[in-house]
Amino acid sequence: MATPLSASAFRAALRAEGVRAAEHGPWATHNRNAIGAWGPMAGVMLHHTVGAGSVDICRTGRPDLPGPLCIAVIAKDGTAHLVGYGRTNHAGRGSQAVYDAVRTGTALPARPGPDAVDGNAHFYGFEIENWGNGRDPYPEAQLTAVEKIAAAICRAHGWGAGRVIGHKEWTTRKIDPSFSMPSMRARIAARLGTGTGTDPYEPFPGPAFFVAGRHSPVITAMGRRLVAEGCGRYDRGPGPDWTEADRRSYAAWQRKLGYAGADADGIPGSTSWAKLRVPRVHENGAG
Structure with missing residues (x-):
């Protein structure tokens, strides 16, 4: 819900x-x-x-x-x-x-x-x-x-x-x-870009995915979901490049879920990612 x-x-x-x-x-x-x-x-x-x-x-x-x-x-x-x-x-x-x-x-x-x-x-x-x-x-x-x-x-x-x-x-x-x-x-x-049945979500790409220099539509989709959940900390965007604004926004999401301290460092983990329900995108753009 x-x-x-x-x-x-x-x-x-x-x-x-x-x-x-x-x-x-x-x-x-x-x-x-x-x-x-x-x-x-x-x-x-x-x-x-x-x-x-x-x-x-x-x-x-x-x-x-x-x-x-x-x-x-x-x-x-x-x-x-x-x-x-x-x-x-x-x-x-x-x-x-x-x-x-x-x-x-x-x-x-x-x-x-x-x-x-x-x-x-x-x-x-x-x-x-x-x-x-x-x-x-x-x-x-x-x-x-x-x-x-x-x-x-x-x-x-x-x-x-x-x-x-x-x-x-x-x-x-x-x-x-x-x-x-x-x-x-x-x-x-x-x-x-989906079927009409069950909701398709982007699988967790792993914490190493979220590093400076990463460019991917998955990051844009994640940012849009963070904004929708009231956790956006963006002055502009979100966009496809992993930035400090993305990290701050994800940390806000982690705190919303009840995490604190090192568990709310803004680097996605598998549990918080699953709860965010990022829509699946066509390409991970992992380059």
Whole structure:
């Protein structure tokens, strides 16, 4: 289970994935956290809006449901309109079996079970502008934005595409979004360079890997995970070169895990590395 990304880490993840975003008011602090916990996080949930021009409604809510109703509204042109961040009224209660499958990276049940889990507490929620009637198309720019946003969150957490579900897969009460979720997960998996099932992590390369002069995409992936866990100590980056900032950031991660003294020296060990869950990269770049 994962600690929610900070608003700044979330925004940085979108930027790194190439998402075009528009910020609406104090979106980073607009949430429903006061009425219940947000986190630990299980995954990403997708919805459609059942209408157009939904940004204001999703930000302020309806008479029967206070806003925000999601983190962002994804418009037809692919713009992500950021309207809130934190606990939002998007998911409601849903299936324990689905929740368990998402967390463990196993196959979703053929049909959701009884509504038992508060999805608002455990999922990042996104509304996709569409009437949902089968006659309103999803432009490619919009689908690409959905893919990028979901991938950005998965990449930051070290998750696979199986962490992304539709509202219709969460509860029998809903039919959204009105596109194929297996197809969308396949797109997300392709962007992540992974399969759609269990979460693939980078194996521990050994403590001798982390020395001055090392240049590798593994170090970039590690740094992104440290930032996502609130342990980034970077003035710039992270990047592929092992630096003192990487060592300080990893030491912060070790202290977060409860290590102290020589055990929190900033040089990765196998146990702390496994808990960081660095996403697998294509090449170790060990030169």
